[in-house]
Amino acid sequence: AQSVTQPDIHITVSEGASLELRCNYSYGATPYLFWYVQSPGQGLQLLLKYFSGDTLVQGIKGFEAEFKRSQSSFNLRKPSVHWSDAAEYFCAVGDEYSSASKIIFGSGTRLSIRP
Amino acid sequence: NAGVTQTPKFQVLKTGQSMTLQCAQDMNHEYMSWYRQDPGMGLRLIHYSVGAGITDQGEVPNGYNVSRSTTEDFPLRLLSAAPSQTSVYFCASASRVLNQPQHFGDGTRLSIL
Numbered sequence: 049a050q051s052v053t054q055p056d057i058h059i060t061v062s063e064g065a066s067l068e069l070r071c072n073y074s075y076g077a078t079p080y081l082f083w084y085v086q087s088p089g090q091g092l093q094l095l096l097k098y099f100s101g102d103t104l105v106q107g108i109k110g111f112e113a114e115f116k117r118s119q120s121s122f123n124l125r126k127p128s129v130h131w132s133d134a135a136e137y138f139c140a141v142g143d144e145y146s147s148a149s150k151i152i153f154g155s156g157t158r159l160s161i162r163p
Numbered sequence: 164n165a166g167v168t169q170t171p172k173f174q175v176l177k178t179g180q181s182m183t184l185q186c187a188q189d190m191n192h193e194y195m196s197w198y199r200q201d202p203g204m205g206l207r208l209i210h211y212s213v214g215a216g217i218t219d220q221g222e223v224p225n226g227y228n229v230s231r232s233t234t235e236d237f238p239l240r241l242l243s244a245a246p247s248q249t250s251v252y253f254c255a256s257a258s259r260v261l262n263q264p265q266h267f268g269d270g271t272r273l274s275i276l
Contacts, residue, residue: 052205054205057203082264084267089269089270090269090270091167091253091267091268091269091270092206092253092255092265092267093267094264094265097264138205138206150196150208150211150221151196151208151265152208153198153205153206153207154205155203155204155205156203156205
């Protein structure tokens with residue numbers, strides 16, 4: 049069955065520290081992978097996406113993610129977090145054979161920033 | 164740039180009542196979807212549509228109906244509200260052009276008493 053696992057429910061990091069949010073997926077076809085961010089009371093905003101090519105993808109707000117097929121992972125990273133990065137982060141997966149309507153989301157990781 | 168617009172933003176219903184959550188997009192997107200978001204469960208797909216006149220069920224369709232009479236609108240109907248349907252509902256749209264991500268509305272927070 050297709051699934052996305054975000055093993056960390058809640059992470060707290062100090063402002064200026066580096067960040068890595070984990071995402072593992074189980075998908076039968078070639079995966080299309082996404083990271084979204086959700087601020088309180090808001091909808092989801094796309095941070096970055098991976099479809100093919102270079103396995104290290106750059107996104108908005110200084111985020112990057114690396115696709116590792118051998119580990120079925122797509123971890124999100126940022127070298128230095130800012131207080132404004134506090135939000136919930138969702139990893140999601142789809143494939144080229146399903147429409148953009150059928151994306152599977154992970155359960156999310158809530159990021160808190162320590163001053 | 165309105166994008167995806169959801170109304171209402173908040174709603175409280177009594178068990179057994181019906182209501183329609185509205186979703187409209189102005190980007191001429193072919194694909195539209197409804198999700199519900201519950202604590203610790205991420206977003207789960209309720210129904211989706213790949214074009215006007217075409218809808219299909221997602222992971223959790225029971226208790227919900229949809230229709231897609233126009234490209235712009237994709238309303239979600241609760242026929243007889245139940246407390247288990249208390250959730251935050253998100254509508255999303257996407258272009259059918261390959262590799263395009265979904266655009267999300269700001270959500271409707273629904274409480275069923």
